[in-house]
Amino acid sequence: MSATELTTRKARERAGVPDGQPLLSVQDLTLHYPIRGGIVSRQTGTVRAVDGVSFDVFPGETLGIVGESGCGKSTTGRAIIRLENPTSGAVVFEGRDLAGLNTRELRRVRLDLQMVFQDPYSSLNPQKRIGDLLAEPLLAHRRASRKVAGERVTEMLDRVGLSAQFKGRYPHELSGGQRQRVGIARALMLDPTLLVLDEPVSALDVSIQAQVLNLLRDLQTELGLTYVFISHGLGAVRYISDRIVVMYLGKVMEVATTADLFAGPRHPYTETLLDAYPAPNPHQRGRERIVVEGDVPNAAKPPSGCVFHTRCPFAREKCRTEEPRLTGGAQGGSHAFACHFPLGEAA
Amino acid sequence: MTTYIIRRILISIPVLLGVTVLNFFIVQLAPGSPADLYLDPNASPDYKERVEAALGLDQPIIVQYLNWLGQLLRGDLGLSYVSRAPVADVIGARIGPTLLLMGASLVVAYAIAVPVGILAARRKGTWADYTVVGGAFFGVSVPNFFLGLGLIYIFSLQLGWLPTGNMVTIGGGGGGLWDGLSHLILPVIVLSTAIAGNMVRYVRSSMVDALSEDYIRTAHAKGLAPGVVTRKHALRNALIPLVTVLTVDLAGLLGGAVVTEQIFQWPGLGMLTIQAISSRDYSVLMGVNLIAALAVFGANLLADIVYAVVDPRIEYS
Amino acid sequence: MSAATTRTAAAARSAAARAVAASLGREESYLRSVVRRFFKHRLAGIGLVVFVAMILVAVLAPLIAPHDPNQIFDEFQAAPSSAHLLGTDPVGRDVLSRLVFGTRVSITVSVGAVSVYVVIGVCLGLAAGYYGKVVDAVLMRVADVFMSFPYFMVILILVAVIGPSLLNITLAIGLLGWPVISRLVRGSVLSIKNQDYVKAGVSLGYSTPKILFQHILPNALSPIIVNATFGIANAIILESGLSFLGLGVRPPAASWGNMLSDAQSITVMTSQPWLWLPPGIAIFVTVLAINFVGDGLRDALESRETKSHR
Numbered sequence: 001m002s003a004t005e006l007t008t009r010k011a012r013e014r015a016g017v018p019d020g021q022p023l024l025s026v027q028d029l030t031l032h033y034p035i036r037g038g039i040v041s042r043q044t045g046t047v048r049a050v051d052g053v054s055f056d057v058f059p060g061e062t063l064g065i066v067g068e069s070g071c072g073k074s075t076t077g078r079a080i081i082r083l084e085n086p087t088s089g090a091v092v093f094e095g096r097d098l099a100g101l102n103t104r105e106l107r108r109v110r111l112d113l114q115m116v117f118q119d120p121y122s123s124l125n126p127q128k129r130i131g132d133l134l135a136e137p138l139l140a141h142r143r144a145s146r147k148v149a150g151e152r153v154t155e156m157l158d159r160v161g162l163s164a165q166f167k168g169r170y171p172h173e174l175s176g177g178q179r180q181r182v183g184i185a186r187a188l189m190l191d192p193t194l195l196v197l198d199e200p201v202s203a204l205d206v207s208i209q210a211q212v213l214n215l216l217r218d219l220q221t222e223l224g225l226t227y228v229f230i231s232h233g234l235g236a237v238r239y240i241s242d243r244i245v246v247m248y249l250g251k252v253m254e255v256a257t258t259a260d261l262f263a264g265p266r267h268p269y270t271e272t273l274l275d276a277y278p279a280p281n282p283h284q285r286g287r288e289r290i291v292v293e294g295d296v297p298n299a300a301k302p303p304s305g306c307v308f309h310t311r312c313p314f315a316r317e318k319c320r321t322e323e324p325r326l327t328g329g330a331q332g333g334s335h336a337f338a339c340h341f342p343l344g345e346a347a
Numbered sequence: 348m349t350t351y352i353i354r355r356i357l358i359s360i361p362v363l364l365g366v367t368v369l370n371f372f373i374v375q376l377a378p379g380s381p382a383d384l385y386l387d388p389n390a391s392p393d394y395k396e397r398v399e400a401a402l403g404l405d406q407p408i409i410v411q412y413l414n415w416l417g418q419l420l421r422g423d424l425g426l427s428y429v430s431r432a433p434v435a436d437v438i439g440a441r442i443g444p445t446l447l448l449m450g451a452s453l454v455v456a457y458a459i460a461v462p463v464g465i466l467a468a469r470r471k472g473t474w475a476d477y478t479v480v481g482g483a484f485f486g487v488s489v490p491n492f493f494l495g496l497g498l499i500y501i502f503s504l505q506l507g508w509l510p511t512g513n514m515v516t517i518g519g520g521g522g523g524l525w526d527g528l529s530h531l532i533l534p535v536i537v538l539s540t541a542i543a544g545n546m547v548r549y550v551r552s553s554m555v556d557a558l559s560e561d562y563i564r565t566a567h568a569k570g571l572a573p574g575v576v577t578r579k580h581a582l583r584n585a586l587i588p589l590v591t592v593l594t595v596d597l598a599g600l601l602g603g604a605v606v607t608e609q610i611f612q613w614p615g616l617g618m619l620t621i622q623a624i625s626s627r628d629y630s631v632l633m634g635v636n637l638i639a640a641l642a643v644f645g646a647n648l649l650a651d652i653v654y655a656v657v658d659p660r661i662e663y664s
Numbered sequence: 665m666s667a668a669t670t671r672t673a674a675a676a677r678s679a680a681a682r683a684v685a686a687s688l689g690r691e692e693s694y695l696r697s698v699v700r701r702f703f704k705h706r707l708a709g710i711g712l713v714v715f716v717a718m719i720l721v722a723v724l725a726p727l728i729a730p731h732d733p734n735q736i737f738d739e740f741q742a743a744p745s746s747a748h749l750l751g752t753d754p755v756g757r758d759v760l761s762r763l764v765f766g767t768r769v770s771i772t773v774s775v776g777a778v779s780v781y782v783v784i785g786v787c788l789g790l791a792a793g794y795y796g797k798v799v800d801a802v803l804m805r806v807a808d809v810f811m812s813f814p815y816f817m818v819i820l821i822l823v824a825v826i827g828p829s830l831l832n833i834t835l836a837i838g839l840l841g842w843p844v845i846s847r848l849v850r851g852s853v854l855s856i857k858n859q860d861y862v863k864a865g866v867s868l869g870y871s872t873p874k875i876l877f878q879h880i881l882p883n884a885l886s887p888i889i890v891n892a893t894f895g896i897a898n899a900i901i902l903e904s905g906l907s908f909l910g911l912g913v914r915p916p917a918a919s920w921g922n923m924l925s926d927a928q929s930i931t932v933m934t935s936q937p938w939l940w941l942p943p944g945i946a947i948f949v950t951v952l953a954i955n956f957v958g959d960g961l962r963d964a965l966e967s968r969e970t971k972s973h974r
Contacts, residue, residue: 114868117860125865642812
């Protein structure tokens with residue numbers, strides 16, 4: 001049995017999810033922000049930060065979400081753990097729609113969903129010592145006495161590769177990488193089943209990034225965790241993800257396993273992302289690249305039809321008028337994309 | 348921007364209403380009935396009730412407030428409990444001297460504080476700066492009544508240069524320009540000291556910040572004369588916030604005027620306030636409090652609008 | 665020593681301090697760096713000493729005062745002498761003793777009033793900033809209403825209406841002073857609540873009061889502390905001003921303000937300076953000292969260096 005299968009089994013058992021069922025299912029998630037203006041603050045427009053996003057996350061896997069800044073990937077992450085309330089759509093976690101829960105139930109279920117934030121400098125309260133920051137979740141929920149909490153903190157620090165000495169330090173005394181380890185440790189204190197990792201390595205030095213990614217991988221295997229890994233960089237996503245969701249202007253462009261996506265992207269947008277990412281193999285560098293021009297359109301006034309048509313080199317009349325639906329290609333359901341004229345098919 | 352200004356005005360309507368409510372209810376806190384002030388202490392309870400009914404005091408407090416507000420909207424501030432003259436007339440007779448005193452103090456304070464603050468900022472860390480900062484600390488820390496007594500002691504009683512109080516020399520037949528001016532000097536010094544002290548510190552720190560901005564270094568780097576840099580680049584950005592500080596000063600001046608007028612027997616609103624307090628003339632107190640609050644309220648509104656016009660960085664959405 | 669060399673020396677000193685801290689393998693703590701920066705201002709240090717001394721005088725007044733402040737001696741309006749270091753007043757009471765007991769009034773009223781409005785201001789500011797929307801709009805409009813009234817004048821009128829007494833002055837200053845604090849707190853909350861550590865608290869299921877008072881408030885304290893310090897200085901002036909106008913602490917109780925008030929006559933001013941100079945100087949020195957402390961605190965707590973530290 002491979003390590004991945006072990007992780008899957010462990011994760012499934014912990015969350016109590018039946019075989020083949022997703023741990024988290026995001027269904028047609030939509031999050032609109034009103035734009036207010038005028039004398040009496042009428043709603044004058046809507047920013048469609050997330051617009052009809054659907055995907056499943058299975059126990060033990062890492063689902064990567066990539067896209068440029070402003071594509072709605074972070075908002076999606078925050079909506080999953082209910083830091084933001086979706087305008088419509090469902091987030092089904094461990095078989096229950098979070099929207100249907102009352103405040104108390106939601107609070108309990110939510111503890112199984114934790115988040116690691118992008119900026120390790122703003123995600124730790126500067127006034128508290130590391131030991132207190134980590135013990136706090138256990139104490140606030142009365143899950144442990146002060147003494148037991150202290151022991152658990154030591155254990156968790158050890159798990160994320162920090163010595164117990166760090167307990168007495170303040171966040172500003174730590175490096176970025178050390179802080180991010182603390183951020184991960186804090187998210188794990190309540191034994192969550194799913195972690196939303198919002199660009200957890202983007203703010204770190206490149207040399208530190210790999211260490212933290214490896215730590216995340218090890219923790220996943222040890223603890224049977226499921227990850228939603230949000231990033232704008234393909235490198236980290238490729239390294240850690242089993243499957244990848246590509247987002248653009250609040251919509252899903254393509255979903256595929258990491259191998260499939262890198263071997264043969266079907267959506268032109270995915271192709272442009274891959275081309276912007278330096279190829280690890282110098283022999284591949286000769287390939288022709290697709291270069292997009294212009295800026296990401298304003299999410300308050302998304303283009304008609306396919307949202308990518310304004311920048312797509314292959315756009316035709318149909319793309320301007322008709323919005324493509326997310327459908328499986330020739331390979332079947334595992335590789336889905338939203339494009340009228342996908343790459344690799346005779347047009 | 349027009350939208351912003353209209354919005355700002357609309358938002359201030361409930362505030363205006365709130366000002367009238369607070370003003371009305373502060374005076375309601377007074378123990379006893381206002382009718383007591385009209386009545387002989389030996390008046391029969393029956394007669395007292397009739398007087399209260401005639402004054403509308405038997406009605407629920409909300410109704411009393413609405414009645415008062417209705418009068419107010421017609422420009423009627425009621426009658427003085429003591430002199431029976433309309434409160435509006437009583438205040439009208441005293442507002443001139445106070446405006447003169449406040450206006451003169453404001454002009455003096457700004458005329459001194461702005462150049463001195465700029466000087467201190469440009470010479471930061473020199474003896475000139477320390478002197479200015481020290482003077483500013485003196486200004487904000489010395490109580491106005493003590494300063495007033497001290498000035499009277501030195502300039503009136505010891506040196507005999509300036510009068511101890513009043514607006515003109517009594518029995519001097521109205522006096523000339525110097526007579527008026529000589530009575531104005533000491534009260535203006537007292538009233539302007541605190542705001543000048545505050546203003547100096549404000550101008551200095553905002554100028555120090557402005558002078559350390561990158562665009563100032565750029566201006567120096569491209570070879571502009573230091574004076575030009577200060578005048579054309581730093582000054583404008585440093586002084587725009589003063590518009591807001593002005594309204595804070597207005598509130599301070601109104602408060603300071605009470606003490607200053609009392610010390611110098613200056614026949615303005617401040618002295619009227621003290622007189623009304625000692626004679627328990629609540630209708631006059633209410634009127635003065637309302638006028639003062641309306642002045643600050645109006646100044647705030649105006650400052651926000653001016654600020655919006657002057658500062659290009661504010662967004663109006 | 666010129667200003668330039670002073671600055672270089674100071675820079676060298678702080679660099680050395682940092683080097684020592686680094687050699688110990690630990691950066692200095694936040695608190696320690698605040699204290700270091702505070703005492704770099706010599707005047708702030710002196711101000712603190714004076715302020716602490718005043719508090720001690722207030723607490724220990726019965727031990728320090730040579731006489732009972734209300735005891736009436738035979739010689740009235742007596743010039744300073746060895747029996748009465750600052751002379752006696754028109755009633756024949758010892759001026760120095762009254763001055764010492766006046767410290768109590770000033771400190772009690774100012775610290776009491778500021779405590780009242782800090783508590784109110786912090787609670788309302790936290791609520792406005794954290795809940796936003798209608799709560800925020802309503803609370804800020806109410807603050808606007810209070811701020812429309814000139815501070816001294818409305819306190820004066822309020823005290824006149826409810827009757828002058830130590831408690832009433834404290835309440836009047838306290839109940840009318842909160843808007844500035846609540847605006848400050850609201851502003852800090854608005855920026856802090858978007859910090860990821862607050863969001864982490866929400867996702868860790870912490871209760872709202874816990875997030876407000878344990879995670880947001882401690883990070884919003886600096887401007888509150890600075891403002892409250894200046895507020896104490898201001899409240900001392902307010903109280904003595906009210907007492908000066910006869911609307912403060914009622915005689916025979918001694919307050920710096922009412923001692924000055926007794927000295928308004930021209931004869932007293934010219935021939936008996938011991939009656940009006942000491943209380944005036946006491947107010948001035950105390951207020952000045954507290955303003956120095958406030959200024960030092962502002963530099964120490966809100967400087968760029970300590971900010972980058974957090």
